[in-house]
Amino acid sequence: MIEPIKWKNGKIVFIDQTELPRKLKYVACKDVDILCEAIKKLRIRGAPLIGVAVSLGYALACLNSKEKTLTGLKKDLARASKKLRFTRPTAVNLFWALNRMEKKFETSRLGLWPRSKNIVRASGASREHKAVITQIKRIILKEALNILEEDKLMCIAIGKNGARLIKNGDVILTHCNAGILATAGQGTALSIIYEAKKQGKKFKVYADETRPLMQGSRLTMWELMRNNIDATLICDNMAASVIKNKGVTKIIVGADRIAANGDAANKIGTYGLAVLARYHGIPFYIAAPSSTIDKFIKSGEDIPIEERKPEEIIYAGSKQTAPVSAKVYNPAFDVTPNGLISGIITEKGVYEIKGFRRI
Numbered sequence: 001m002i003e004p005i006k007w008k009n010g011k012i013v014f015i016d017q018t019e020l021p022r023k024l025k026y027v028a029c030k031d032v033d034i035l036c037e038a039i040k041k042l043r044i045r046g047a048p049l050i051g052v053a054v055s056l057g058y059a060l061a062c063l064n065s066k067e068k069t070l071t072g073l074k075k076d077l078a079r080a081s082k083k084l085r086f087t088r089p090t091a092v093n094l095f096w097a098l099n100r101m102e103k104k105f106e107t108s109r110l111g112l113w114p115r116s117k118n119i120v121r122a123s124g125a126s127r128e129h130k131a132v133i134t135q136i137k138r139i140i141l142k143e144a145l146n147i148l149e150e151d152k153l154m155c156i157a158i159g160k161n162g163a164r165l166i167k168n169g170d171v172i173l174t175h176c177n178a179g180i181l182a183t184a185g186q187g188t189a190l191s192i193i194y195e196a197k198k199q200g201k202k203f204k205v206y207a208d209e210t211r212p213l214m215q216g217s218r219l220t221m222w223e224l225m226r227n228n229i230d231a232t233l234i235c236d237n238m239a240a241s242v243i244k245n246k247g248v249t250k251i252i253v254g255a256d257r258i259a260a261n262g263d264a265a266n267k268i269g270t271y272g273l274a275v276l277a278r279y280h281g282i283p284f285y286i287a288a289p290s291s292t293i294d295k296f297i298k299s300g301e302d303i304p305i306e307e308r309k310p311e312e313i314i315y316a317g318s319k320q321t322a323p324v325s326a327k328v329y330n331p332a333f334d335v336t337p338n339g340l341i342s343g344i345i346t347e348k349g350v351y352e353i354k355g356f357r358r359i
């Protein structure tokens with residue numbers, strides 16, 4: 001299986017997803033600013049993968065720091081964390097991962113350098129300080145690699161839990177890319193498809209192209225075809241007639257943030273699919289790790305929705321497809337209200353929305 005992100009020889013190596021499907025290009029990155037640019041430009045994208053990327057970015061900042069004191073290192077890390085936090089606003093995995101990294105730094109700092117040590121002689125203190133900083137750098141890198149490895153296991157668990165819902169003859173519609181390219185493992189929504197295939201189930205998949213950045217046609221089709229899934233590409237505006245005329249039996253998508261009441265933000269166009277599912281009487285599932293659930297946000301109304309540049313709509317690639325000065329509205333995500341969601345598939349099980357009860 002391809003790895004959209006990994007840690008190799010002190011660098012973050014990632015697939016530049018803006019180059020797909022034409023080119024499978026790996027980029028080696030040793031600089032937090034370059035990583036931030038890659039997340040903003042969607043070279044690295046997908047909620048769980050963004051979470052993994054920022055934790056590796058935090059570790060990179062820690063290893064790159066030339067500071068000789070814990071106070072200096074703490075300042076360097078706070079600066080890096082701030083930059084990473086400003087890359088994209090919707091995927092909560094980004095904030096979840098950075099909170100976890102910051103907590104790890106704080107607990108190891110306080111564990112290895114209790115306040116009482118501040119009274120030791122200055123020369124001895126600086127030698128000891130150096131040893132503690134080296135130890136903290138090791139702990140922080142280990143924590144980022146733990147997040148990466150846990151993501152792989154989480155993907156498999158989501159896949160296995162969701163595959164129980166797949167029946168022979170199913171016709172599944174998906175949107176955007178919630179697959180291998182969106183995680184450090186085998187995806188969330190698409191992990192279910194890969195696990196069902198492993199179990200020998202026979203089904204078909206339709207993939208929405210996902211305007212304006214085409215994550216469905218560029219990324220989902222690319223990875224489903226590489227993994228021998230019976231997949232057909234459609235334009236977003238074909239979804240209603242494909243559901244009606246091609247017998248779609250379920251819709252499965254990912255999520256960027258799920259509020260405490262189960263409202264779920266995902267790639268723009270998802271809400272429309274949930275409405276279509278209700279009209280046609282088919283189930284609509286969200287597949288996401290529990291790190292995508294934001295229990296501090298009561299409902300979808302409070303989920304910050306990223307608005308992106310007009311150019312993404314005015315141009316299709318390099319071709320101009322609208323007047324350059326056209327007034328444009330370009331939200332990257334929408335919110336599906338909990339009432340339209342049949343179930344949330346996480347690594348812990350499948351839950352219906354009412355009180356997040358397991359089903």
Ligand code: MRU
Binds near residue numbers: 045047255266
């Ligand atoms: O803008 P993107 O490509 O980062 O949006 C990605 C999605 O909307 C995915 O469906 C979501 O992050 C879940 S990925 C497992």
